[in-house]
Amino acid sequence: MQPTINDPGKQRSTRPVITAEKLTKKFGHFIAANELTFEVEKGEIFGFLGANGAGKTTAMRMLCGLLTPSSGKATIAGFDVYTETEKIKRRIGYMSQKFSLYDDLTVAENIRFYGGIYGMESKQIKIKTTELLQELQLQDEARTLVRELPLGWKQKLSFSVSLVHNPDIVFLDEPTGGVDPVTRRQFWDLIYHAADKGVTIFVTTHYMDEAEYCNRVSIMVDGVIAALDSPTRLKQQFAGNTMEDVFYELARNAKRKDD
Amino acid sequence: MKQLITFIRKEFLHVFRDRKTLLMLFGLPIAQIVLFGFALSNEIKDSKVVVADYSKDAVTRQLINKIAASKYFDLEQSLQSADQLQAAFKKGTIKMAIIFPQNFATDLIHTNKATVQVIADASDPNQATTITNYVTQIITDYNAGLANDAGQPMQILPELQMLYNPELRGAPNFVPGVMALVLMLVCTMMTSVAIVKEKELGTMEILLVSPFKTIYIIIAKLAPNLIISVVNLFIILILSSVFLDLPVKGSVLLLVFDSILFIMTSLSIGLLLSINAKTQQAAMMGSLMGMMLPTMLLTGFLFPIENMPLPMQFLSNIVPSRWYFIIIKKVMLKGLGFSSVWKETLILAGMCLSLFAISLRRFKIRLQ
Amino acid sequence: MITLHNIKKTYNKGAVTAVKDISFSVNPGELFGLIGPDGAGKTTLFRILTTLLLADEGSATVNGFDVVKDYSQIRKGVGYMPGKFSLYQDLTIEENLNFFATVFGTTIQENYNLIKDIYQQIEPFKDRRAGKLSGGMKQKLALCCALIHKPAVLFLDEPTTGVDVVSRKEFWEMLKRLKEQGITILVSTPYMDEANLCDRIALIQKGAILSIDTPEGIIRSFPEKLYAIHSSNTYKLLQDVRSFSGTASCFAFGDALHVTFTNGSDKDLIPYLHSKDHPDVSMSTITPGIEDCFIHLLKE
Numbered sequence: 001m002q003p004t005i006n007d008p009g010k011q012r013s014t015r016p017v018i019t020a021e022k023l024t025k026k027f028g029h030f031i032a033a034n035e036l037t038f039e040v041e042k043g044e045i046f047g048f049l050g051a052n053g054a055g056k057t058t059a060m061r062m063l064c065g066l067l068t069p070s071s072g073k074a075t076i077a078g079f080d081v082y083t084e085t086e087k088i089k090r091r092i093g094y095m096s097q098k099f100s101l102y103d104d105l106t107v108a109e110n111i112r113f114y115g116g117i118y119g120m121e122s123k124q125i126k127i128k129t130t131e132l133l134q135e136l137q138l139q140d141e142a143r144t145l146v147r148e149l150p151l152g153w154k155q156k157l158s159f160s161v162s163l164v165h166n167p168d169i170v171f172l173d174e175p176t177g178g179v180d181p182v183t184r185r186q187f188w189d190l191i192y193h194a195a196d197k198g199v200t201i202f203v204t205t206h207y208m209d210e211a212e213y214c215n216r217v218s219i220m221v222d223g224v225i226a227a228l229d230s231p232t233r234l235k236q237q238f239a240g241n242t243m244e245d246v247f248y249e250l251a252r253n254a255k256r257k258d259d
Numbered sequence: 260m261k262q263l264i265t266f267i268r269k270e271f272l273h274v275f276r277d278r279k280t281l282l283m284l285f286g287l288p289i290a291q292i293v294l295f296g297f298a299l300s301n302e303i304k305d306s307k308v309v310v311a312d313y314s315k316d317a318v319t320r321q322l323i324n325k326i327a328a329s330k331y332f333d334l335e336q337s338l339q340s341a342d343q344l345q346a347a348f349k350k351g352t353i354k355m356a357i358i359f360p361q362n363f364a365t366d367l368i369h370t371n372k373a374t375v376q377v378i379a380d381a382s383d384p385n386q387a388t389t390i391t392n393y394v395t396q397i398i399t400d401y402n403a404g405l406a407n408d409a410g411q412p413m414q415i416l417p418e419l420q421m422l423y424n425p426e427l428r429g430a431p432n433f434v435p436g437v438m439a440l441v442l443m444l445v446c447t448m449m450t451s452v453a454i455v456k457e458k459e460l461g462t463m464e465i466l467l468v469s470p471f472k473t474i475y476i477i478i479a480k481l482a483p484n485l486i487i488s489v490v491n492l493f494i495i496l497i498l499s500s501v502f503l504d505l506p507v508k509g510s511v512l513l514l515v516f517d518s519i520l521f522i523m524t525s526l527s528i529g530l531l532l533s534i535n536a537k538t539q540q541a542a543m544m545g546s547l548m549g550m551m552l553p554t555m556l557l558t559g560f561l562f563p564i565e566n567m568p569l570p571m572q573f574l575s576n577i578v579p580s581r582w583y584f585i586i587i588k589k590v591m592l593k594g595l596g597f598s599s600v601w602k603e604t605l606i607l608a609g610m611c612l613s614l615f616a617i618s619l620r621r622f623k624i625r626l627q
Numbered sequence: 628m629i630t631l632h633n634i635k636k637t638y639n640k641g642a643v644t645a646v647k648d649i650s651f652s653v654n655p656g657e658l659f660g661l662i663g664p665d666g667a668g669k670t671t672l673f674r675i676l677t678t679l680l681l682a683d684e685g686s687a688t689v690n691g692f693d694v695v696k697d698y699s700q701i702r703k704g705v706g707y708m709p710g711k712f713s714l715y716q717d718l719t720i721e722e723n724l725n726f727f728a729t730v731f732g733t734t735i736q737e738n739y740n741l742i743k744d745i746y747q748q749i750e751p752f753k754d755r756r757a758g759k760l761s762g763g764m765k766q767k768l769a770l771c772c773a774l775i776h777k778p779a780v781l782f783l784d785e786p787t788t789g790v791d792v793v794s795r796k797e798f799w800e801m802l803k804r805l806k807e808q809g810i811t812i813l814v815s816t817p818y819m820d821e822a823n824l825c826d827r828i829a830l831i832q833k834g835a836i837l838s839i840d841t842p843e844g845i846i847r848s849f850p851e852k853l854y855a856i857h858s859s860n861t862y863k864l865l866q867d868v869r870s871f872s873g874t875a876s877c878f879a880f881g882d883a884l885h886v887t888f889t890n891g892s893d894k895d896l897i898p899y900l901h902s903k904d905h906p907d908v909s910m911s912t913i914t915p916g917i918e919d920c921f922i923h924l925l926k927e
Contacts, residue, residue, distance in 0.1 A: 051791040051792065051793070052761070052762060052789075052790075052791050053761065053791075102269070102273070104272075104273060104276045104277070105269065105272055105273075105276075109269070109272060112265070113265055113266075113268075113269045115265075116261060116262055116264070116265025116266075116268075117262055117265060117266065119261070119262060150666065151664075151665050151666055178664055178665035178788075178817055179664055179665065180663075180664035180667075180832060180921075180925065181664075181819065181878075181918050181921055181922050181925075182878075182922055182925055183664075185878055185879055188879065189865075192862045192865070195862075196862070206792075208792075208881075209880060209881040211881075212881035212882040213861070213879065213881075231881075231882060232882065242881060243881065244792070244820075247792060248792060248793065248796070251791065251792060251793050252793055254793075460711075460713060460715075460716075461709050461710075461711040461712075461713035462713045462714065462715060464677075464679060464707070464709045464713060465707060465709065465713050465727070465772075466730065467679060467702070468677045468678065468679060468701075468702050468705065468707045469702055469703075469727075469730050469731055470699075470702060470703040470730075470731060470732055471730045471731075624698075625678070625679050625680060625681060626674060626679040626680055627680055627681065
């Protein structure tokens with residue numbers, strides 16, 4: 001359990017928000033995720049890296065309560081991933097690059113829908129909607145269909161919607177794919193802001209510079225966690241200048257490349 | 260509970276924002292009511308009937324008047340010979356012939372009984388049964404009022420003869436119909452889906468940006484379906500001959516030739532459909548809605564075309580399966596030759612060529 | 628080899644402008660990169676150049692042929708790899724290659740030396756169906772299929788998107804070797820770091836070209852001095868540097884911030900930051916990267 005270097009001033013809660021102990025998932029003989037063991041603190045920005053096929057998606061699905069592990073233990077926000085998946089789903093948010101919002105609904109309708117799904121009261125939803133639109137400066141677009149928004153705005157909106165019910169943890173699956181550099185950074189501003197308020201961020205990404213924004217990073221190779229530490233320490237350990245060097249060093253000899 | 264309502268509300272929004280689905284959801288029931296309520300019916304009206312009166316007496320005249328007065332028949336009186344009547348049945352211009360023999364009156368007076376010949380075209384057994392029932396009913400009614408001078412009842416007995424399908428089996432009607440439907444559907448749907456699949460996958464892009472001529476792409480897409488359909492055709496013919504006792508009475512070669520014409524027409528319709536469809540799903544829906552429905556309704560095997568309102572009769576003229584259906588019935592059931600079907604064959608050939616020409620012209624060599 | 632003059636393209640009857648007034652040219656044998664995010668107009672340009680779309684305005688030529696009038700000539704002589712790795716999923720590697728070879732009127736043997744380096748990496752799997760290949764292998768196969776007829780020009784639309792880091796590196800090695808064979812290559816990518824591997828690049832965003840030059844040229848034209856600032860608390864640093872009155876621009880780049888200042892204010896930053904409780908802050912000038920230039924050009 002490393003103390004995070006980047007934010008010495010942040011309050012550390014005593015119990016980690018995500019715990020995993022020898023978490024494993026087998027599909028027949030194929031071991032997609034092999035004895036993953038780690039912990040994530042409240043308010044931490046945790047980067048989850050790995051090549052395609054390394055087991056990232058499988059691991060994330062187990063943590064979201066979408067996939068039952070084959071063996072091992074894990075808790076999310078204190079709830080057991082085997083027996084309390086419904087409670088987990090109420091305390092987490094999720095956003096992926098491929099899909100998050102309904103293209104043929106308006107901005108406001110999307111917010112209202114997700115708020116309702118997460119069990120929020122209509123009054124709460126209305127307040128949250130106004131807040132959200134203001135924060136993203138989308139007040140004029142409340143009635144616009146999502147499909148007519150530029151990609152960058154969609155991403156930012158997706159992220160905010162995943163937070164609409166004030167979850168403890170948010171899982172972001174490659175949230176910034178294909179977006180221009182400025183919008184990407186604006187997106188990370190939102191992430192920082194959320195983390196500052198105590199939301200734990202669990203993010204996967206292909207952009208190595210984004211790995212640097214994280215408090216700690218884990219790199220999966222061939223189904224196991226090959227490295228887990230802060231970016232600074234990882235660069236020291238693997239004698240690299242950037243996270244890209246670190247990643248390349250670890251992924252180079254991987255046997256599994258995106259099956 | 261609240262979450263459920265939220266979700267249901269969202270589903271409604273999706274439906275209302277999708278105009279094409281909306282059209283189908285509301286348009287279809289309305290269209291069906293209109294069609295089935297007003298345009299399509301199994302009721303037989305204005306069937307073409309020829310009456311040959313060789314007796315020419317008071318009774319026959321009365322009876323003929325009664326039959327003529329009925330809305331079910333479009334009566335024509337003429338003294339046609341047996342050969343002429345046969346030819347008329349073969350051509351399909353008449354559905355029924357009523358023949359009063361020369362000695363009708365004398366038989367009635369002397370024996371209190373007389374027969375009248377009723378010959379019906381039973382290639383559509385439902386139609387035949389219905390119209391012969393109508394006639395029989397009229398005659399029976401007339402019988403009730405007949406009595407000789409002595410007050411004894413007199414009877415006119417209709418002698419029924421069902422042509423082409425004496426056992427009144429359903430197969431002779433529905434097998435040609437099914438042939439037309441199946442070939443049309445398979446060719447249209449398979450072709451349009453195969454081409455659109457290429458578009459969806461993105462491989463069409465690469466094929467276009469290559470020296471491979473577009474015409475070859477089209478031929479390659481059509482060829483398998485042509486061959487498979489011809490095989491299908493033979494399977495249907497063999498099955499109906501062996502299991503349904505419905506052999507091809509006429510020339511198999513002629514049937515195959517016309518079938519290939521029909522298959523190619525269907526293929527080019529499939530080609531046309533593929534041009535505007537962006538997804539395989541749209542291509543399939545287009546084939547089903549755009550082709551299956553008109554084919555089923557306007558071919559003439561479920562609902563007789565003569566009974567439809569005029570606008571729909573006009574419409575049925577542009578449905579290729581309507582002409583193919585006529586050809587199959589004439590060649591397969593009535594055993595007729597090219598001289599009887601040259602008109603329909605010409606129409607089919609014309610449709611085939613023009614559809615091909617149109618779809619080739621419009622086939623996009625670019626992405627937009 | 629490739630020229631574009633004032634190319635404009637809109638969709639939805641003018642409602643959406645994909646590209647506006649694009650002009651540039653690619654020299655024979657050049658490895659030219661089109662760098663920009665999604666929606667910038669890269670795919671539209673590719674489709675216009677490969678004659679799959681007609682531009683609303685402007686003209687373009689490929690290998691001397693006009694994209695509108697001589698499209699069939701162009702289609703015979705270019706290799707094209709569209710964005711979605713378009714191969715037949717249910718055919719094997721070998722079947723796919725054979726098919727495309729035939730479509731292009733050649734055989735695998737005829738130009739085998741051209742694709743040898745690449746094909747040898749996937750040859751052990753030649754009986755595997757394309758649908759079951761990894762992203763990296765699909766990419767190699769698609770490249771082989773695009774090269775099989777020895778085209779003079781190669782159009783690659785985002786060939787490295789969605790592919791793992793290692794395969795990406797390998798792919799660019801392959802491109803360099805192809806360049807040595809004299810093939811002109813126009814490639815698009817959203818990854819700024821790949822820009823450095825091209826001879827010349829065009830930065831494109833929202834349908835307009837921001838800049839065209841060699842990578843070094845673009846870097847040289849960055850107007851101000853660029854600084855990298857480190858501290859242990861990056862997020863707090865970000866907020867503080869932004870609130871500093873002398874900051875002209877400030878963007879996060881990994882574990883550092885890239886900052887430009889208004890005249891002379893750079894000297895005042897460190898004392899300011901010390902006062903904001905950043906005891907271990909460090910600052911140094913750095914050479915801008917392509918991404919810095921892109922961001923800078925976006926602002927204008």
